[in-house]
Amino acid sequence: MSTGTLVLRSTRVVTPAGTRPATVTVTGGTIAAVGPYGAAPPPGAAVTDLGDDALLPGLVDTHVHVNDPGRTEWEGFRTATRAAAAGGVTTLLDMPLNSIPPTTTAAHLRVKQDTARPAAHVDVGFWGGALPSNTADLRPLHDAGVFGFKAFLSPSGVDEFPALAPGDLEAAAARIAELDGLLIVHAEDPARLERAPQRGGPRYADFLASRPRAAENEAVNRLIAVSRRLGTRVHILHLSSSDALPAIAAAKADGVPVTAETCPHFLTLTAEEVPDGATEFKCCPPIREAANQDALWAALADGTLDCVVSDHSPCTTDLKVPDFGAAWGGISSLQLGLPAVWTEARRRGHTLADVARWMSAGPAALAGLHRKGAVEPGRDADFTVLAPEAAFTVDPAALHHRNHVTAYAGRTLHGVVRSTWLRGRRIAHDGALAEPPAGLLLERQRSA
Template sequence: MSDVRLVLRSRRVLTPEGERPATVTVDGEGRIAAVLAYDAEVPSGAALEDVGEDALLPGLVDTHVHVNDPGRAEWEGFWTATRAAAAGGITTIVDMPLNSLPPTTTADNLRIKREVAEPKAHVDVGFWGGAVPGNVAQLRPLHEAGVFGFKCFLSPSGVDEFPELDRAQLAEAMAEIASFDGLLIVHAEDPGRLAAAPQKHGPAYADFLASRPRSAENDAIALLVELAARYGTRVHVLHLSSSDALPQLAKARAEGLRVTAETCPHFLTLTAEEVPDGATEFKCCPPIREKENQDALWQGLADGTLDCVVSDHSPCTTDLKTPDFGTAWGGISSLQLGLPAVWTEARRRGLALTDVARWMSEAPARLAGLQGKGAIAPGRDADFAVLAPEETFTVDPARLHHRNQVTAYAGKTLHGVVRSAWLRGERVADHGTPTGKTGRLVERKTA
């Protein structure tokens, strides 16, 4: 215990074994030394942070963040994104390979992105690689360079420099990724189903919703399951919005396929019925669907068919959110708000804070293979979020640290105030204000 430099104490510590009063000690390397009884003695020379009745969660891990830096840093950059993450209790993000210029589709492009991110990181940052037409030969070098896996689209991504894969290209990429036991993460919407759907421009949300039918997700996931069975590839379905796909995901897993899936705060907390016409801050692809669909997604989380909840933080400049759902940029900014948004709805449904920690910290860390993250347990990084679960606040976009304060949550009252965030035992946010830049770049082979 002589190496202990920090002690955190709470009546509500969320450990892998459940919630309990505890004292957590942090060693000089920024790792958790022990989880002790609540009244354990504080070692001589150690600083004590007693958070009382506030909950001590493992720092959140968000494996679905579009930072867009370099190239489109006016949409979001590593400085602002990681500050927003810290303010929201997120201590590790994994950046998506598109919307930056260049995209992370080669090892050289990954090097450029790392050089840009390292001096700006307030929290730990890792990277996904990209699988696009013509870059199969780049996948293994990217894997060896430390990306956590590879993202692809099955329908147009919205940016020309990151094209979608057709069936043959998808099969080729999956075979290659399986050869080194990598992970493929997929934006799963079938382009044929999208092309056949009515495509009306204008302010009506109902028209936009009809243009992205559930069948597009369902058919794309069926293809992924078919190819995962053929090649043995680890596959993860991104931002699932269609609850109709849950049975086939459950069946695939029951048959032993390594297929996982995530959903997002906006699918769990917002509904199509509440989206005003012209309110394109609610536009994302796949879309926010009806309340009965949302209820089924919550059931998918409860029964384990869905693994994790991550933001899909996909920001843009204000001018790109035109009132026309057909032309507005599709993406929802929620990096700083995901924890209180999800907790507000989970609490209303009678679910526990331990569930939220599992979906938003433990499971994303496991997905990416971040072995030092995701739990308050000896040997893990001393990454924490301190949350006042029963306190409320009303979302004021001006108080967000995102580069652009466009949010679908504006004016909503949420439960759960993030008091502070800690990264390897250093405070990185205090009452909504980022306090220090101690983030590091993390990679698959050293995480």
Template sequence: MREEPEARDEPGARGEQVLRSTRVVTPEGERGASVAVRGGTITAVLPYDAPVPDGALLTDLGDDVLLPGLVDTHVHVNDPGRTEWEGFATATAAAVAGGITTLVDMPLNSIPPTTSAAHLEVKRAAARGRVHTDTGFWGGAVPGNAGDLRPLHDAGVFGFKCFLLPSGVDEFPQLDAEELAAALAELTRFDGLLIVHAEDPGLIGDAPQQAGPKYADFLASRPAAAEDAAVAGLIALARRFGARVHILHLSSASALPMIAAARAEGVRLTVETCPHFLTLTAEEVPDGATEFKCCPPIREAANQDALWQALADGVVDCVVSDHSPSTIALKAKDTGDFAAAWGGISSLQLGLSAVWTEARRRGHGLADVARWMSAGPARLAGLDGVKGAIAAGHDADFAVLAPERTFTVDPARLHHRNPVTAYAGRTLHGVVRAAYLRGALVARDGELTAQAAKKPAGRLIERPAGGSSR
């Protein structure tokens, strides 16, 4: 046996290795364990004091918590075409520094958008050899591309995103009611998954649209009723077609009762929310602080309480970042005008710590966080057989967390391409000490390892054959 508790810059042993911690989060809960790995795969989860095989590399993590690597199914990488906003290299470096080992890229904000198999190949070419996480892709459903949906599905996308109102970029237009029904009808032919930005365009259009720096004015322009109406319409369509529908970035807690009722009825509906909806509140957003702008918006504290309860009750399936970065100029920081600013929260590197900070305050454990941020997204993407759990047969993807250590967010120290985030200056619990991808150490104490920086270890991944969520 070789033991190397401190010098761990190597990407991982090709032979057998064992990671030992007094706190390992498994699907059965948290316990002391030794996790055996060979060839990038977990071979066994053993008792803490199990003998280490001769020749195996032991990494003793002490009391740091070994979590399954996070899976983030809602990331806007914006590459190619808008790489001044982000990019595969910076996004995936930020991800592993924050404990995320698998992500799925959204089909818009890149040029071209991922709306055809040919465009998917452009996206893959831009990502190949540059990703520090395993990286997959969503396709897009836009007007006129119904014939592209099956080829995209066959090419391995995980599902199809659409908007019900303008997306913010001209090359990815929204679907009207007729186009939405046609897209769902096509997806049911091969049991494809539709993921939806759910806000009703009519109710948004009727809401007061007041430019300026007041957050209350921006919040009034994106009422919860617009989310509720859109969710109700999607439930009706999912019921009508027997289709799989996923609600993206739910912020309106008033939609939760109808979601729970539909799921109890057997409607094939899944739902996500985001760290910013769980950790930030409208009451604390300063006027002019456009780094807090996102759509749908951050709502009031009482709304946040209901979202946490829905997570605890299993009504909301997962927590993902919706990392939607832009340049500082597009955030209109010079004027503080919420109407003019790009809508999106930069949080890819911070989601685990942000959610854990609030979860621990509310009495939740790290097993809950792993269920929401690793197992749940993996299940959504059909990856739950290989990602999202510390269990034999799964990829050896891990995040190592010092849960009681704190840090204060300095945007300049993040790997995001642009140093702007709504979490700036916040003190968060939970320092990500390391990340492993298929047994390879790829990040430590917020930085890429030398080997990972030289040769990114991430792979481009596809939807598993027959993979589905609910």
């Protein structure tokens, strides 16, 4: 934590009240004031003038698969958090799979924390997992500070993290409601998936047919019904099907405690452009058509969708074989989420304030991270400094992810992250990372 007084000045500071020229004063790692652009700095303050580069709140990514320990060759805390810092992400929440052990008991959580603690370049928190066999472990995990509980309704892809059958879902949701916890769910209906054609092979059209919108729609409807009946707070992960949006909007209007997210790849990539055999584009649920993407953007604009997070789900290069049936499903985008979303957002007429709301304030609110998510007094001094008009071409070899596989390879994106600041300390600058790692391990804020 920075202990002196720091002043950052920019002609474009993105705050909850709007974007304006401002001076941000930081004391002890906390934002002390957001004042006029020309305000004199306090005596002895270190001043950094950012010029016309935009100062945004540090991004909060609540959907990251770090895979450490157990599958560290896919991704580890050191490499993942380096990528996060280089991409303007100052806080991430780690999913309970695909690590071994998964974060499904308090003891397993301690293993994860011990692994992350010396390696984290950004702040890191943890989701717990809800399995058919671990209902008794939910309270100990909750008491140990996890931010909520991840569940699958369809197979997860790894044997150690089985899906919840309908009865298991009811039991887990009821238990989580008793805790006033948060249930976050991969929403695809397994019966619908089983009835879909499963051809495999290199054709993306065949893969898309194997993960139909109906599978998402039916699962979302089931989750809304559970939330409505039990009062469980439910968050729908990585929504891909725009057909599910009216049900989510109606549930919210009725006061059902349901929220939903989408991801950069659903907002920036389309099924029509995925080459056959290009399994770096494979994810579940899948990247869908351009018209579907338009509806997701509209749902972000009207508040039906609450946030945009990466679902960074990496793997080793050899697992991305050119067969959509056999390849590992997951897109590596932790370092590229901000420029990818900003590139498309600016084309559609959205602002940096919109992006900050979707990628910082929204995820922070979801997780109850009340010190994150905004440039305003009392918050952690976590910042992303972005050159919004600058462009670059994605070179996979320049990324900090452990494995240089990305669906964005060769794309020209707008928005260059100049620097990233964590509690008043600059942790990344022009792609270079500060050492030693300065991230802290976070726990869910307890109720008073």
